Amino acid sequence: MLKLHHLNHSRSFRVYWLLEELGLPFEVVRHERHPETRMGPPALKAAHPIGKAPALETEDGVMVESGAIIDYILRRHGDGGLVPADDSPDLMRYLEWMHIAVSIGTMPIMLKVYGLAAGLAGTAFDERADAEFTSVLNYIEQSLEGRDYLLGDRFSVADIQVSFVAELARALIGIDAYPNMQAWLGRVHARPSFRATIAKGGEYAYAS
Structure with a gap:
């Protein structure tokens, strides 16, 4: 099962939203920003060496970068009709x-x-x-x-x-x-x- 490392007030919200839109089963590990620095917690480094959110744990490994994660999800788990066909003018x-x-x-x-x-x-x-x-x-x-x-x-x-x-x-x-x-x-x-x-x-x- 996919596991999303989700940071509040961040781009990981978009990945969370896509997973909900597609109706895919997934686990969530919640992370909170530091109240003063607004940075993500050191615990994110345990998920991926870069230490950024979103991070997605998959059967193939762990990845970061919201755009890449979204592309991976769509390729591996189907796009639910949310992506134009290759021959579409869109x-x-x-x-x-x-x-x-x-x-x-x-x-x-x-x-x-x-x-x-x-x-x-x-x-x-x-x-x-x-x-x-x-x-x-x-x-x-x-x-x-x-x-x-x-x-x-x-x-x-x-x-x-x-x-x-x-x-x-x-x-x-x-x-x-x-x-x-x-x-x-x-x-x-x-x-x-x-x-x-x-x-x-x-x-x-x-x-x-």
């Missing part, structure tokens, strides 16, 4: 979203957080990070025009992945200027699998 956009979510969608926020810690608030570095993040948010907003989900009228794993970007935006800068994103986030958060993850997975600061 495949290109699906793959783009899956990679945006773990690269240019979150990188500006990481740069901004580290920049603030280094005393770079208000500098050109900080302003560039803001501009990069705004560009991604504008793309999400435009892509959702006239659509219920990122791929149109069909919920997919891309919605799970990219929701984290929108959740960060809402928590850090607000998304009142992005009505399509607001409506979409409410839509995906209303799914029973999301609500089940909230109920079982513990604290998640970006849920509302």
